[in-house]
Amino acid sequence: MLYLAALLVHCVPLAMGQYDICKSWVTTDDGPSWEFYACQPKAMRMKDYVTVRVDPAGITCGDPPERFCTHENPYLCSDECDASNPDLAHPPKLMFDSEDEGLATYWQSVTWRRYPEPLLANITLSWNKSIELTDDIVITFEYGRPTIMMLEKSLDNGRTWHPYQYYADDCMEAFSMPARRVRDLSTTSANRVLCTEEYSRWAGSKKEKTVRFEVRDRFAIFAGPDLKNMDNLYTRLESAKGLKDFFTVTDLRMRLLRPALGGTYVQRENLYKYFYAVSNIEVTGRCKCNLHANLCTFKEGSLQCECEHNTTGQDCGKCKKNFRSRSWRAGSYLPLPNGSPNACAAAGSAFGNCECYGHSNRCSYIDFLNVVTCVSCKHNTRGQHCQHCRLGFYRNSSAELDDENVCIECNCNQIGSMHDRCNETGYCECREGATGPKCDDCLPNYYWRQGCFPNVCDDELLLCQNGGTCYQNQRCICPVGFKGVLCQQSRCEADKKDCDRAPAARASLATVALGALALQLRGWAGL
Numbered sequence: 316m317l318y319l320a321a322l323l324v325h326c327v328p329l330a331m332g333q334y335d336i337c338k339s340w341v342t343t344d345d346g347p348s349w350e351f352y353a354c355q356p357k358a359m360r361m362k363d364y365v366t367v368r369v370d371p372a373g374i375t376c377g378d379p380p381e382r383f384c385t386h387e388n389p390y391l392c393s394d395e396c397d398a399s400n401p402d403l404a405h406p407p408k409l410m411f412d413s414e415d416e417g418l419a420t421y422w423q424s425v426t427w428r429r430y431p432e433p434l435l436a437n438i439t440l441s442w443n444k445s446i447e448l449t450d451d452i453v454i455t456f457e458y459g460r461p462t463i464m465m466l467e468k469s470l471d472n473g474r475t476w477h478p479y480q481y482y483a484d485d486c487m488e489a490f491s492m493p494a495r496r497v498r499d500l501s502t503t504s505a506n507r508v509l510c511t512e513e514y515s516r517w518a519g520s521k522k523e524k525t526v527r528f529e530v531r532d533r534f535a536i537f538a539g540p541d542l543k544n545m546d547n548l549y550t551r552l553e554s555a556k557g558l559k560d561f562f563t564v565t566d567l568r569m570r571l572l573r574p575a576l577g578g579t580y581v582q583r584e585n586l587y588k589y590f591y592a593v594s595n596i597e598v599t600g601r602c603k604c605n606l607h608a609n610l611c612t613f614k615e616g617s618l619q620c621e622c623e624h625n626t627t628g629q630d631c632g633k634c635k636k637n638f639r640s641r642s643w644r645a646g647s648y649l650p651l652p653n654g655s656p657n658a659c660a661a662a663g664s665a666f667g668n669c670e671c672y673g674h675s676n677r678c679s680y681i682d683f684l685n686v687v688t689c690v691s692c693k694h695n696t697r698g699q700h701c702q703h704c705r706l707g708f709y710r711n712s713s714a715e716l717d718d719e720n721v722c723i724e725c726n727c728n729q730i731g732s733m734h735d736r737c738n739e740t741g742y743c744e745c746r747e748g749a750t751g752p753k754c755d756d757c758l759p760n761y762y763w764r765q766g767c768f769p770n771v772c773d774d775e776l777l778l779c780q781n782g783g784t785c786y787q788n789q790r791c792i793c794p795v796g797f798k799g800v801l802c803q804q805s806r807c808e809a810d811k812k813d814c815d816r817a818p819a820a821r822a823s824l825a826t827v828a829l830g831a832l833a834l835q836l837r838g839w840a841g842l
Contacts, residue, residue, distance in 0.1 A: 731745055
């Protein structure tokens with residue numbers, strides 16, 4: 316009876332979808348013991364623990380000081396950015412400060428004074444820790460939202476990057492993608508990377524400041540518009556391939572590709588009104604602790620899970636010493652409402668025998684290590700218990716460890732990827748310019764030709780000069796008299812003497828040719 320009472324007390328918050336209790340001390344017929352539950356930390360403002368980096372070098376305004384204008388008063392350029400003056404500086408830290416009395420403080424880039432060279436800026440947020448997003452990412456821009464930008468994510472602390480969402484005033488023109496809305500996605504496409512035009516078109520209103528990555532709208536596909544059916548969301552997070560990892564990041568990167576224009580074209584006579592300014596970035600999420608912790612603390616400059624279930628590590632990603640009689644497993648939201656803790660077991664427990672999950676029927680004792688290990692693992696598995704995947708394969712998140720299809724081949728594109736190995740989510744490491752899970756696509760401003768190569772030219776940002784025309788983004792076709800990658804150089808600049816004597820040389824050749832023709836005609840007449 317006491318056991319049932321204790322269980323009911325701790326099931327109440329779990330049924331509400333909180334998963335905030337890891338264990339409870341209960342009494343059974345066999346005596347008192349710990350009852351374990353799947354658990355996770357509460358959501359919090361992740362910007363309080365972030366490290367920010369802005370690049371390229373020199374993209375932040377103020378060094379040297381410069382003036383800038385606004386779209387509302389484009390020719391009244393009385394504002395100034397000066398990094399040496401605290402009242403006029405706009406460093407990156409102002410994207411995360413508290414704004415007193417409604418006065419916006421913001422990071423600001425240099426102006427687009429080098430047009431038509433692209434004005435590009437990257438803002439990278441790093442946590443040195445896996446986090447799970449629980450609400451929308453909201454970026455607040457001052458003086459207009461970018462007309463083109465990308466949001467990227469990393470799952471390995473910035474070593475590799477993957478597109479998260481594209482933003483443009485014309486998605487087809489900017490990224491060769493049709494515009495789509497998150498609320499139009501289905502249960503089978505909830506983790507699709509899309510391009511949206513909702514946050515990029517010029518509205519001419521000071522209230523139109525925010526750009527969103529709609530986490531809640533994607534949750535609503537499973538939990539309903541008011542997010543009341545959280546049980547269904549948790550079930551889908553466990554069963555839908557790649558869905559849980561879709562909301563997991565270690566780093567986020569905003570690639571700002573073209574600033575607000577305040578109209579339909581760039582006014583070259585006043586380039587001081589084009590720049591980026593970000594006043595706030597809100598990221599709400601929780602530490603990823605693999606459902607083995609309900610607390611996450613900030614220690615020695617980084618977030619750390621307070622691990623339960625005999626696990627340890629920054630993400631509770633391994634078993635404690637002396638609790639490794641079976642391989643580590645993440646906790647599970649299922650079965651509802653308590654989930655499965657998948658706690659690590661001590662040596663000599665019911666899990667003390669060597670387990671190969673059906674991928675091997677032979678074990679071997681290694682004397683000098685004092686461990687028993689599986690031999691000749693099948694189904695593309697490896698490891699002491701055949702619990703890992705061979706190189707070139709990754710874990711099927713929707714399959715149990717004893718499933719023959721637990722390991723899936725990476726299938727990395729041989730040309731676009733660095734090698735045939737991928738990370739734990741199936742993403743390959745791409746060569747420069749390549750993108751996509753299998754590195755079989757190209758980033759914007761790159762084209763595919765047995766690999767991804769940067770565009771030499773295009774019709775907007777890298778214009779062919781002196782009347783040259785851009786051919787398939789690969790080369791400029793230059794008019795007579797000009798040469799160079801962008802037709803920027805006159806053929807006569809290199810050797811003026813050749814240009815001066817070229818007409819005479821051509822005349823001499825013509826004279827010789829006419830003379831030869833006359834002699835030939837005389838010969839025919841003599842016949």
